[in-house]
Amino acid sequence: xxxxxxxxxxxxxxxxxxxxxxxxxxxxxxxxxxxxxxxxxxxxxxxxxxxxxxxxxxxxxxxxxxxxxxxxxxxxxxxxxxxxxxxxxxxxxxxxxxxxxxxxxxxxxxxxxxxxxxxxxxxxxxxxxxxxxxxxxxxxxxxxxxxxxxxxxxxxxxxxxxxx
Numbered sequence: 803x804x805x806x807x808x809x810x811x812x813x814x815x816x817x818x819x820x821x822x823x824x825x826x827x828x829x830x831x832x833x834x835x836x837x838x839x840x841x842x843x844x845x846x847x848x849x850x851x852x853x854x855x856x857x858x859x860x861x862x863x864x865x866x867x868x869x870x871x872x873x874x875x876x877x878x879x880x881x882x883x884x885x886x887x888x889x890x891x892x893x894x895x896x897x898x899x900x901x902x903x904x905x906x907x908x909x910x911x912x913x914x915x916x917x918x919x920x921x922x923x924x925x926x927x928x929x930x931x932x933x934x935x936x937x938x939x940x941x942x943x944x945x946x947x948x949x950x951x952x953x954x955x956x957x958x959x960x961x962x963x964x965x966x
Contacts (some may be wrong), residue, residue: 812945813824815842833877838864882922928955
């Protein structure tokens with residue numbers, strides 16, 4: 803597994819942080835990519851954001867958006883939900899509470915074997931081995947001062963796992 807640490811200025815739009823943008827160019831190699839929480843500047847081919855003021859293909863709750871896709875249908879998912887309830891309230895005016903476990907189970911279902919999930923947050927949990935994913939790369943992005951690091955976890959789906 804490749805582990806990197808690159809300092810960068812913080813930005814509320816994750817994909818505009820330079821080392822993260824570089825990682826996405828390296829890891830997103832074609833196909834259908836989804837972003838259930840796209841915000842600004844997402845490189846995904848199909849974008850969703852519950853905020854109707856954000857330019858996106860859909861403006862649905864993330865679970866409703868992800869459930870539109872069939873088993874093993876997509877090549878990858880960018881999973882960048884609000885990192886905390888405070889962020890959810892601030893960014894989405896309370897409209898979109900984190901439902902991480904439900905989203906993760908759906909992502910595990912819809913990503914093709916060999917596909918990827920790139921997760922962003924304050925931990926490196928990702929989708930996980932129990933759901934058929936294997937970590938390939940971790941990028942730690944410290945922002946200095948009182949800012950939390952952004953942790954990017956790249957996982958490849960190695961097999962389909964039946965979820966309970």
